[in-house]
Amino acid sequence: MRGDITFDSNGNRLAGHLYLPERDAGAAPAVIVVGAASGTKEQSPAAYATRLAKLGYVALAFDHSTYGDSEGTPRCDENPFAKSEDIKNAVTFLAGREEVDRERIAAVGVCGGGGYVPYTAVADRRIKAVATVSGLPDLRATITDGYAGDWREMMNIAQSAREAYARGGEAQYLPFMPPGDAGQWVNNGKKYYLSDRNQDPAWRNQLLLWSYDKMVQFSALDVIELLAPTPLLLVAGSDAETLSQSEAAYSKAQEPKELFLIEGGTHFDFYDRPEYVDPAVTKIDSFLRTHL
Numbered sequence: 001m002r003g004d005i006t007f008d009s010n011g012n013r014l015a016g017h018l019y020l021p022e023r024d025a026g027a028a029p030a031v032i033v034v035g036a037a038s039g040t041k042e043q044s045p046a047a048y049a050t051r052l053a054k055l056g057y058v059a060l061a062f063d064h065s066t067y068g069d070s071e072g073t074p075r076c077d078e079n080p081f082a083k084s085e086d087i088k089n090a091v092t093f094l095a096g097r098e099e100v101d102r103e104r105i106a107a108v109g110v111c112g113g114g115g116y117v118p119y120t121a122v123a124d125r126r127i128k129a130v131a132t133v134s135g136l137p138d139l140r141a142t143i144t145d146g147y148a149g150d151w152r153e154m155m156n157i158a159q160s161a162r163e164a165y166a167r168g169g170e171a172q173y174l175p176f177m178p179p180g181d182a183g184q185w186v187n188n189g190k191k192y193y194l195s196d197r198n199q200d201p202a203w204r205n206q207l208l209l210w211s212y213d214k215m216v217q218f219s220a221l222d223v224i225e226l227l228a229p230t231p232l233l234l235v236a237g238s239d240a241e242t243l244s245q246s247e248a249a250y251s252k253a254q255e256p257k258e259l260f261l262i263e264g265g266t267h268f269d270f271y272d273r274p275e276y277v278d279p280a281v282t283k284i285d286s287f288l289r290t291h292l
Contacts, residue, residue, distance in 0.1 A: 015069035016062030019053035034113030074171035237265020
């Protein structure tokens with residue numbers, strides 16, 4: 001059963017979907033599902049939350065500040081640090097629900113959420129277990145490796161956009177999925193975001209220009225060794241373009257930790273394709289039953 005909910009996060013009203021198990025077994029374990037950069041609750045968070053609810057978890061998918069149905073301006077601001085605060089406030093929301101066993105709250109992060117979740121759980125010890133899927137924990141490396149072109153020039157452009165906005169100008173944006181041939185990983189992303197695989201028709205293919213100067217400051221790898229003793233599961237496809245980031249997170253994290261590979265999966269396969277999402281959820285369920 002899915003219900004519409006809202007909760008406050010640093011002055012913004014955030015909109016979410018709360019998925020409840022069909023059977024009434026008292027207070028249940030709960031999972032917050034955090035999706036990709038630029039993502040909304042109808043995309044990969046819905047794919048995982050619906051499946052987890054069927055397995056007996058209370059699952060929460062929500063739109064971060066400035067995205068989807070949630071408040072916040074300027075829109076489409078990919079701010080890792082604000083997203084971390086949103087996750088903490090989502091935990092607070094779940095901890096106050098009678099359907100939830102507040103001592104058994106976990107978080108699952110897909111793609112960029114696979115960085116935001118472990119980063120947040122280092123500080124928020126109410127999160128008792130962390131799982132990532134096709135995790136992209138090192139946004140700094142993603143940007144400096146050329147996702148947005150020359151990253152130093154992008155910083156200059158971002159600061160100019162900030163100043164123009166402060167003078168009363170319009171917020172400036174770049175496409176989240178850039179046009180033309182942008183390399184295999186981004187081209188595969190277009191096959192998801194710019195097709196009927198994308199389950200949110202209202203999703204905007206845009207990113208606030210000065211998000212980039214925040215993204216380049218963020219890497220969950222800086223703190224992931226502090227996550228322990230919170231258990232960590234990293235799920236990735238053997239053919240994922242971002243597998244090296246999951247491997248880097250595994251290398252830096254302390255026990256208890258596990259890197260679980262699913263044969264043949266690429267990065268975006270784990271957003272929606274049942275042949276990859278289903279085994280990922282099966283593994284997450286086994287992990288949570290062990291550690292919650």
